[in-house]
Amino acid sequence: MPRLVDRTERQQELTHAALAVFAERGYHGATMQAVADRAGVSKGSVYDYFNSKEELLIGAAELIVGALMDQSVMAFERSEGNIRERVEHLVGSILAGIDDWAEVCLSLLQVWAELGAAGDRPLRDLMSDLYRRSADRLQAVLDAAVAAGEADPFPTRAAALAVMAAIDGTVLQATMVPEEFHRVLESGVLPRWCAQIVPIHGERT
Numbered sequence: 001m002p003r004l005v006d007r008t009e010r011q012q013e014l015t016h017a018a019l020a021v022f023a024e025r026g027y028h029g030a031t032m033q034a035v036a037d038r039a040g041v042s043k044g045s046v047y048d049y050f051n052s053k054e055e056l057l058i059g060a061a062e063l064i065v066g067a068l069m070d071q072s073v074m075a076f077e078r079s080e081g082n083i084r085e086r087v088e089h090l091v092g093s094i095l096a097g098i099d100d101w102a103e104v105c106l107s108l109l110q111v112w113a114e115l116g117a118a119g120d121r122p123l124r125d126l127m128s129d130l131y132r133r134s135a136d137r138l139q140a141v142l143d144a145a146v147a148a149g150e151a152d153p154f155p156t157r158a159a160a161l162a163v164m165a166a167i168d169g170t171v172l173q174a175t176m177v178p179e180e181f182h183r184v185l186e187s188g189v190l191p192r193w194c195a196q197i198v199p200i201h202g203e204r205t
Contacts, residue, residue: 075093083150
């Protein structure tokens with residue numbers, strides 16, 4: 001009897017297959033048939049879940065970013081200490097997750113570079129929207145700390161984007177020079193640096 005596959009599980013399998021094909025052929029060289037072949041399913045099965053290659057790309061990006069952000073926000077909510085210590089824990093959790101997604105992140109970076117060179121505006125806009133939504137979630141964490149009186153008012157949007165930029169650079173490091181990335185990960189330097197952005201309420205400077 002064939003194994004029943006959960007719809008979410010199948011979507012994840014197809015997005016992983018798509019990323020592998022993107023890495024090998026580039027975004028514009030990839031086809032839905034190639035994705036189906038890599039996943040071991042029919043081309044029609046791919047279209048049951050994704051209407052186009054563009055949807056596959058966005059699905060793959062949302063899978064990765066969503067998983068990392070969900071994991072990190074959950075870690076933040078469960079962590080203890082002041083807001084700066086909790087932000088440090090949040091960023092550390094994101095970095096730990098990147099290690100598991102390094103090859104997938106490399107594929108997305110390759111696609112992003114290709115789309116930028118080709119000037120594919122609709123897809124760039126979709127990817128940019130995903131990036132902004134991730135920044136929104138991080139900003140919400142910082143805004144909540146200010147509203148609760150844990151942190152003094154500060155430019156939370158700029159801080160969220162700065163942290164995102166630092167994490168992005170580390171993703172590149174993880175894919176290009178993994179041995180260096182692991183040294184950074186073990187040192188805990190980046191999470192501590194990011195946490196210093198938060199001005200603890202009542203702290204003397």
